[in-house]
Amino acid sequence: PWTFKPERRSVQVHPGELATVVYEFQNAQDRRMAAQAIPSYAPRQAGPHFNKLECFCFNQYTLEPGEKKSWPVAFVIDPKISRDVTTITLSYTFFEVGGPVPPAPGSTAAAELPEPLAPNKAGS
Numbered sequence: 001p002w003t004f005k006p007e008r009r010s011v012q013v014h015p016g017e018l019a020t021v022v023y024e025f026q027n028a029q030d031r032r033m034a035a036q037a038i039p040s041y042a043p044r045q046a047g048p049h050f051n052k053l054e055c056f057c058f059n060q061y062t063l064e065p066g067e068k069k070s071w072p073v074a075f076v077i078d079p080k081i082s083r084d085v086t087t088i089t090l091s092y093t094f095f096e097v098g099g100p101v102p103p104a105p106g107s108t109a110a111a112e113l114p115e116p117l118a119p120n121k122a123g124s
Contacts, residue, residue: 015079027063034097049078
């Protein structure tokens with residue numbers, strides 16, 4: 001799997017303010033690997049108010065064995081977010097791209113879906 005972590009695990013952001021967090025990635029496999037991140041938010045109602053302007057999760061990336069890269073997430077919290085939300089946790093799950101393909105709908109073959117890579121959580 002890939003290892004990844006934010007350069008800063010927590011940032012304080014006011015609604016309407018642009019914030020950027022850089023993540024460091026490394027392919028820990030002994031083979032070339034393509035992956036894509038899927039974000040999730042807690043509390044769930046924060047998701048529609050977390051506006052990503054730039055994110056590594058917008059694209060698939062390929063890293064060579066041992067290769068390291070850094071990619072940013074730039075975001076703004078919508079000022080219309082409920083005042084009850086004081087902390088948002090942004091998490092990513094990485095999935096390998098190009099892994100086993102599930103069978104066509106209606107097929108009797110068992111589906112082999114790729115395992116998600118280790119999730120990483122970063123407070124935002």
